[in-house]
Amino acid sequence: MPWSSFARRYATAPFIALEIDAVALARLEAMPALVSRVRVDKVARPTDDEVPRR
Numbered sequence: 916m917p918w919s920s921f922a923r924r925y926a927t928a929p930f931i932a933l934e935i936d937a938v939a940l941a942r943l944e945a946m947p948a949l950v951s952r953v954r955v956d957k958v959a960r961p962t963d964d965e966v967p968r969r
Contacts, residue, residue: 920933920934920935932956940953940955
């Protein structure tokens with residue numbers, strides 16, 4: 916069974932953020948009538964010259 920978690924719905928754009936496993940990602944990509952695009956977000960480590968926001 917695929918794993919998923921609803922992370923965020925954006926108020927100003929028709930986007931949602933999901934935390935999903937590979938099975939759920941494959942199922943989303945197989946639904947072109949409902950899903951126009953899937954973008955995988957990756958965590959990037961900060962570099963030494965970046966200042967953390969507070």
